[in-house]
Amino acid sequence: MPELPEVETIRRGLSGHVPGRRLVGVIARRGDLRLPIPIQELQAHAVGREITGLGRRGKYLILDLSGVAVILHLGMSGVLRLLPTATPPQAHDHVDFLLSDGLCLRFHDPRRFGVVAWGGAHPEQHPLLAALGPEPLTRAFSGPVLVRALAGRSAGIRSLVMDNRVVVGVGNIYASESLFRAGLHPARPGGTLTPRQCGSVARAIKAVLQAAIDQGGTTLRDFQHHDGKPGYFAQSLQVYGREGLPCLHCGHPIKRLRQGGRGAFFCPHCQPEP
DNA sequence: AATCTTTCCTGCCGGC
DNA sequence: TGCCGGCAGGAAAGAT
Numbered sequence: 619m620p621e622l623p624e625v626e627t628i629r630r631g632l633s634g635h636v637p638g639r640r641l642v643g644v645i646a647r648r649g650d651l652r653l654p655i656p657i658q659e660l661q662a663h664a665v666g667r668e669i670t671g672l673g674r675r676g677k678y679l680i681l682d683l684s685g686v687a688v689i690l691h692l693g694m695s696g697v698l699r700l701l702p703t704a705t706p707p708q709a710h711d712h713v714d715f716l717l718s719d720g721l722c723l724r725f726h727d728p729r730r731f732g733v734v735a736w737g738g739a740h741p742e743q744h745p746l747l748a749a750l751g752p753e754p755l756t757r758a759f760s761g762p763v764l765v766r767a768l769a770g771r772s773a774g775i776r777s778l779v780m781d782n783r784v785v786v787g788v789g790n791i792y793a794s795e796s797l798f799r800a801g802l803h804p805a806r807p808g809g810t811l812t813p814r815q816c817g818s819v820a821r822a823i824k825a826v827l828q829a830a831i832d833q834g835g836t837t838l839r840d841f842q843h844h845d846g847k848p849g850y851f852a853q854s855l856q857v858y859g860r861e862g863l864p865c866l867h868c869g870h871p872i873k874r875l876r877q878g879g880r881g882a883f884f885c886p887h888c889q890p891e892p
Numbered sequence: 893a894a895t896c897t898t899t900c901c902t903g904c905c906g907g908c
Numbered sequence: 909t910g911c912c913g914g915c916a917g918g919a920a921a922g923a924t
Contacts, residue, residue: 620897652899652920677898694897695922710922729921731898773915782899790897840897840923879917880896 620692622677622754622787623830624841624849628698629674631844635700636723640668641683643716646734651712651727652693656736663736664688669717676750676786680741681715687741688715693731695840699724728840751783754823759785761817768808768816775811776804776882779823788823791836791858794883796822798857804875804882806892829854857883 620628644660664683673680673687679698681688692698703722707714713734715723725734737744751767752758767784768775778784780793788796797804799822802815811819835841835849838859842848856866861874861883870887 691898693899728923729897731920733899771914777915780898838897877916 620677620694620696620835620841621789621792622674623792623827623851624835625674625677625679625692625787626831627835627849628692628844629672629679632698632700632723633672635721635844636681636717637669637671639721640718641665641715642718643714645714645716647707647712651730651732651734652691653733653735655713655734659736659738660688663738675742675747676753676782677789678747680737686739687737689733689735689737689741689744689746690725691733691735691746693727693729693733695729696725696727696732697840697842698844699726699842699846700844749783750786751781752785754785754787754827759820759824761813761820764816764820765811765813768811771808773808774805774877774882775802775808775819777878778808779819780878785823787827790880790882791838791855792823792826792830794858794881795826795856798883798885798889799826801888803889803892804877804884810892857885859883 641664643665646655646657649655663686667683669681670684671682673682677691679690701722701724703716703720710728711724711726713725717723735744735746741747752763768778771778776793776797779788800818830836830851833849833851836851837848838852857872860872862871865872865885865888868887870885872883873886875882
């Protein structure tokens with residue numbers, strides 16, 4: 619499930635525990651996730667270094683190791699937990715980053731759509747990160763930026779805000795929630811939004827993501843914090859997963875549209891047909 | 893048994 | 909005609 623708020627929640631939770639410790643070993647129990655695990659680079663250039671910080675770019679976590687970096691992505695089902703190294707590994711515990719003081723950062727990912735990549739000295743130039751669009755919670759993302767990104771586009775606005783080149787970090791849940799708040803139908807062609815509506819969408823994305831971070835993310839099934847606790851934004855969802863239930867604003871039943879193979883939830887009254 | 897979070901790839905289409 | 913980009917849909921693995 620992890621979208622930006624869930625990844626940010628993990629980052630914040632680990633930031634109080636991981637930086638300052640040394641990486642003393644790496645265990646990879648299989649050779650690949652979505653991509654090969656760069657075990658040789660990790661052993662040769664990462665082990666022995668102190669962890670100096672934990673960053674985030676979109677849905678990617680960046681483990682800073684005094685001058686080099688490891689890039690992590692949780693995919694659809696990834697969980698990163700901080701455990702005593704002695705904890706016996708369970709099914710789908712694919713990678714352990716062994717830390718000083720007997721702790722271990724353990725990457726668990728049943729569906730294996732996650733990624734462990736070698737970022738080297740300039741992780742921002744890694745192919746996974748180089749082409750990413752603006753961070754939604756910074757000034758790099760705004761109504762005017764969205765106006766330019768949507769110009770001439772005929773794809774549905776929901777697909778476009780989920781496009782990492784337009785803005786990073788917005789997945790299926792928060793796309794549906796943001797468009798509900800902005801009052802726009804998910805299939806509305808992106809290029810037909812007025813500048814005012816682009817501003818509205820940009821503000822809605824920022825507000826929804828920030829609210830979700832404040833509540834520790836959305837736990838539906840897989841997501842959990844680094845210490846195993848859930849997030850509480852699920853109870854704030856207005857449309858996602860609420861097909862057939864009354865809109866919390868107007869009472870009309872929430873509908874679901876099939877878009878890009880996934881469900882786009884919306885209120886047919888608050889978000890009228892384009 | 894169909895669903896379901898992400899990302900990448902393929903095939904089709906229209907424009908030039 | 910050939911190329912390019914945009915767009916929609918599918919594939920990947922596993923739990924429920």
